[in-house]
Amino acid sequence: MFDENQYQLTSDWHTHTIYSDGTGTIEQNVQQAVARGLKSIAITEHGFNHFLNGVKREKIAEIRTEIERLRSIYPIEILLGIEANLISYDGDIDLTIEECKLFDVINMGLHKAVHYKKKREFFSLFLRNYFPDSAKHSEKLTQAYVRAIEKYPITTVVHLHDLKRVNVEPIARACVERGTFVELNAKRIYFNQQEIDCMRNLGVKFIINSDAHVPERVGEYSKIVQFLKAHDFPLDNIVNLHEKNSQKA
Ligand SMILES: [Zn+2]
Numbered sequence: 151m152f153d154e155n156q157y158q159l160t161s162d163w164h165t166h167t168i169y170s171d172g173t174g175t176i177e178q179n180v181q182q183a184v185a186r187g188l189k190s191i192a193i194t195e196h197g198f199n200h201f202l203n204g205v206k207r208e209k210i211a212e213i214r215t216e217i218e219r220l221r222s223i224y225p226i227e228i229l230l231g232i233e234a235n236l237i238s239y240d241g242d243i244d245l246t247i248e249e250c251k252l253f254d255v256i257n258m259g260l261h262k263a264v265h266y267k268k269k270r271e272f273f274s275l276f277l278r279n280y281f282p283d284s285a286k287h288s289e290k291l292t293q294a295y296v297r298a299i300e301k302y303p304i305t306t307v308v309h310l311h312d313l314k315r316v317n318v319e320p321i322a323r324a325c326v327e328r329g330t331f332v333e334l335n336a337k338r339i340y341f342n343q344q345e346i347d348c349m350r351n352l353g354v355k356f357i358i359n360s361d362a363h364v365p366e367r368v369g370e371y372s373k374i375v376q377f378l379k380a381h382d383f384p385l386d387n388i389v390n391l392h393e394k395n396s397q398k399a
């Protein structure tokens with residue numbers, strides 16, 4: 151069984167601050183990451199089309215300046231990221247290909263309170279999630295994820311199955327093909343053993359993230375510890391879980 155005392159989390163690439171709907175400053179998130187012994191942290195505010203909590207485009211330069219200031223103070227890698235929104239069945243996200251170059255880390259997921267590309271897609275991508283499961287909708291949503299992964303340089307697909315269950319296999323295949331991580335989200339984790347086995351067989355690389363909205367939760371992953379204890383999981387495929395006293399380089 152998974153024993154958390156034998157492992158160290160090395161990074162947290164999904165954290166929010168006051169620039170979207172978090173409560174802490176970038177510096178507070180960084181300080182907590184250092185205190186937890188992480189080697190790397192990403193600041194990943196909600197994407198531009200999130201009309202309640204999205205980061206403002208004009209703030210990105212300010213965030214970058216603050217990150218650069220903190221890099222010279224703290225002994226940790228600090229990355230500029232974003233949590234982009236899936237906004238159409240064609241796999242569009244709320245970043246242009248050009249804008250993707252601004253970020254070190256691009257997380258991508260499905261969210262509420264987002265401007266979708268077309269009104270029709272607002273209805274079907276978002277509102278439909280509140281209707282009883284329809285296999286057809288789930289399949290269309292699955293294809294939207296696959297297209298987004300194919301179109302954009304996405305680092306990590308976040309909280310899969312949140313809002314609506316999808317078909318994991320095609321998404322996992324696209325992730326392996328493109329070198330995209332599948333997130334183990336410390337607040338929202340829904341994979342079953344069959345899906346884990348499928349992803350193991352495909353060679354998916356996983357990353358553990360806190361999705362912290364308060365500084366104290368940066369690097370906190372107790373829910374994932376419970377999840378790993380409850381499942382047969384390919385631990386070697388988690389890119390940011392380091393085995394203590396490991397002989398591996
Ligand atoms: Zn999210």
Ligand SMILES: [Zn+2]
Pocket residue numbers: 164166233361
């Ligand atoms: Zn988030």
